[in-house]
Amino acid sequence: MRTDRIAEPWGTRTPYGPGEPWPARQDVHLAEGLTPDDVDRWVQTASVLHSNGDAYDVAVRDGRVVGVRGRPGDRVNRGRLGPKDLFGWQATASPDRLTTPLVRRGGRLVEATWGEAMDLVVTRMRALLEEQGPSAIGFYTSGQLFLEEYYTLAVLARGGIGTAHLDGNTRLCTATAGEALKESFGCDGQPGTYTDVDHADAIALYGHNVAETQTVLWARMLDRLAGPDAPALLCVDPRLTPVARAATVHLAPRPGTNVALMNGLLHGLIERGYVDGSYVEAHTVGFEALERCVAAYPVERVAGICDVPAERLDAAVELLGTCERLLSTVLQGFYQSHQATAASVQVNNVHLLRGMLGRPGCGVLQMNGQPTAQNTRETGANGDLSGFRNWANEQHVADLARVWNVEPSTIPHHGPPTHAMQMFRCAEQGTLRLLWISATNPAVSLPELARIRSILASEQLLVVAQDIFLTETAALADVVLPAATQTEKTGAFTNADRTVHLSEQAVEPPGQARSDLAIFVDLARRLDLRDKDGGPLVHWETPEQAFDAWKECTRGRPCDYTGLTYDLLRGPSGVQWPCPEGTTVGVERLYADGVFPTATDECETFGRDLVTGAAVERPEYEALNPAGRAVIRAAEYVPSREWPDAEWPLQLVTGRTVYHFHTRTKTARAPQLQAAAPDVWMELSPTDAAARGIDEGDLAEVETARGRVRARVRVGGVRAGVVFVPFHYGYWDRDDDPEHPDHERAANELTPTAWDAASKQPIFKTAAARVRLIERGDGRPAPAPTTAASAPVRPGVAPTTGGASARSDELLEVAP
Amino acid sequence: MRLTAVTAGLARDERALAAHLRDLSARHPDDPEVHLLALDLADWSDHHADELAPWVDGAPPSPAPPVEPAAPQDADPGLALLADLRAVHAHARDVVLAWELVGVTAQALHDDRLLAVQQRSHEDALRQVRWLVTTAKQAAPQTLVT
Secondary structure, three states: OEEEOOOOOOOOOOOOOOOOOOOOOEEEEEOOOOOHHHOOEEEEEEOOOOOOOOEEEEEEEOOEEEEEEEOOOOOOOOOOOOHHHHHHHHHHHOOOOOOOOEEEEOOEEEEOOHHHHHHHHHHHHHHHHHHOOHHHEEEEEOOOOOHHHHHHHHHHHHHHHOOOOEEEOHHHHOHHHHHHHHHHHOOOOOOOOOOHHHHOOEEEEEOOOHHHHOHHHHHHHHHHHHOOOOOEEEEEOOOOOHHHHHOOEEEOOOOOOHHHHHHHHHHHHHHOOOOOHHHHHHHEEOHHHHHHHHOOOOHHHHHHHHOOOHHHHHHHHHHHHHOOOEEEEEOHHHHOOOOHHHHHHHHHHHHHHHOOOOEOOEEEEEOOOOOOHHHHHHHOOOOOEOOOEOOOOHHHHHHHHHHHOOOHHHOOOOOOOOOHHHHHHHHHHOOOOEEEEEOOOHHHHOOOHHHHHHHHHOOOOEEEEEEOOOOOOHHHOOEEEEEOOHHHOOEEEEOOOOEEEEEOOOOOOOOOOEOHHHHHHHHHHHOOOEOOOOOEOOOOOOHHHHHHHHHHHHOOOOOOOOOOOHHHHOOOOOEEOOOOOOOOOOOOOOOOOOOOOOOOOOOOOOOEOOOOOOEOOHHHHHHHOOOOOEEOOOOOOOOOOOOOOOOOOEEEEEEOOOOOOOOOOOHHHOHHHHHHOOOOEEEEOHHHHHHOOOOOOOEEEEEOOOOEEEEEEEEEOOOOOEEEEEOOOOOOOOOOOOOOOOOOOOHHHOOOOOEOOOOOOEOOOOEEEEEEEEEOOOOOOOOOOOOOOOOEOOOOOOOOOOOHHHEEEEEOOOOO | OOHHHHHHHHHHHHHHHHHHHHHHHHHOOOOHHHHHHHHHHHHHHHHHHHHOHHHOOOOOOOOOOOOOOOOOOOOOHHHHHHHHHHHHHHHHHHHHHHHHHHHHHHHHHOOHHHHHHHHHHHHHHHHHHHHHHHHHHHHHHHHHHO
């Protein structure tokens, strides 16, 4: 069957019933005019343009990637692919790839050799180490590299240089997932799994527009909805997403009120006796404090705070309280909003109260935003220590020092590792003086871009950008290092349900581009980083050697990889961790026995006050004494400091579309994806549009205290009082003078420098804003896709299609 | 009863702590965590003072005393932040102790209403102190090694 997969992002339905295996469907897309007979070989990989971890093979012909096909035997996608995977591979061969190092001379970036570029950076690093010490040096990495690369970076930064300044852009997408899991269960790691979709009789999605962020996971849910005994769906989202349209109960709360909403739902569950008392008694601590806290959130009060009808709240409580197998998922609507961790932890609490963990259909998925974000967290390339170790636990630090063969004092653990937003603050103050940025684009993705640009452009900061294209960030850097991408290198990575996939090199990188692993290994060599016996600290070179080193770091840890090998990962399917030595299949669901890694010597954190972010010190944690029981943590609702008023009457929410990833570095270079969502837009409700005399397609300006963005208006299904702007669009592909861009396109011109107190994740979904009409449209609609959450409310807008070049094969009769 | 001397003094101290926290916020607009959370925590202190009203009979509404800056405005912003956090911390610790005195007195008087107020407010005051400790410890190394 040939399907236009731009017009139909989720493809053809393959309905199935509860407890049945999800039928396979193999999706294939090859370059125009090619058939499978033209393919020289197929090389395995998995998705790097979203976090679902869909397994697929790339087709190679004459040394070039010419297409993709899903892997039907894989547990994650059973052969399916989303639009970004079907078409995104074309970006890799773009003619504007970075192919040689660049260094800034006389204000301009000019070509240099690898030796020149690395010498420049290493000389500066040595001088800074001499003059100030490790606190002068920071690394800001990604959620898009491979496990081996993050681990190597973590070892060289924390064990070699000894800096506390290492974080990933995972801070923007999954910091709250990690923090929420740690707060409730003692350690990062998803309790649930995607196969819970196959068994659930209720699925609750909190701020999770899965239809656009993980299309194949949504296809799985759609197939359950189309089959017998379909699950009930609860959707919490201020936009009329495809999930909201399919939902049994849709709650569209006012942005910034998620904690009030969750406390109201928990209040309802307790009041109506929907609590599994024996589970709570045996497997949790903290219930009484929660009961006291949520007593202040009766339905009528919550309905007022959140502006949600009381009867819908009642219906949501009934749905959550009467189901037998509940799967919950959480994403950016909670993570990037006010009180992010506090709200996400309450989702965990629903499961603890209902005793719904560790059984088929009973799971929590605190989702990831980026493809390899799980590895950033596991390896400690974010604000954690490698292998889910607790920086505040001397034994954990000593154990990590043993693995690395360094003195424990080398590893900075005097306080929490510096989070990304704080790193930029240190750079702003001039105490962080060299920032090495890999595979991320803060000049478009961080909040308050005018401030970020001025920090990156500052004379007092040396910026290194390691990337595959000259992004807005690389254009501001002092040294640019050309990197290889996905199909040009080898490595493993792990998705949100702990499934590890191997991605093998299929083609050569362009020009002098090198794998991120090779670049980090080279840095460690040039800095001559040594262990305490004088041996090389980074004692590996190849990806497989790095993987083996990582396995040792995880031995006996909750994320145990020691049973995994590259050979095992060659298929037919990815394998979940934990997978201890001697096993080969991994553990599908964590905490099936109701025992959690919360013992004082086991836990990854002693926790934080969810409202203030204050660290819980070890003695307080010992007094709580969870000792293997999950921790129910309560939090009161605190109104956001940035609240609408007469001057700024609207709330700005930024977000995503199904056709783009992050700052469009790759997806804008795939013609089908770019054509489907070619430019920025803003969404207004019919009420707010009419109040401003604005129609579909008119040019308007949205403004906050930080900046302004001009965009065509889509009159859509967003709740009244909210303006939505996708955050993907920056400046590199603008027609105007690239030297003097107007800086009125990127959504993050508008967002505040503010973050969640517990997870330190920036707040992208609660800013006060105003909108005004700039210019009437010419009758053409806004450049917003019609297929998903940005669908127009009124007829007359031509549907988004991909035409001939977007047609892809869907093979429904396929052997796994 | 001399309890009202303590409760009235505590209500005044909470108002003063609120003012101190707002001053901390105003002095550090570029440190978002300090700037925003200090305002939330100031609201807590005002709320605590309000809750004490029934035990502050006849005492006039207490105006917040002027706040003395801990460090001159033109000092290094990192050092100024640490100095300000320490000053507010000393203030907040003192409020914690005052709540403990109110707590034991409320127990001795079998005043359950006051005890309920005390328990909530004392816990909040401890959380304020913990936040000040965490924030100062987080800021210190980077500020002091450079």
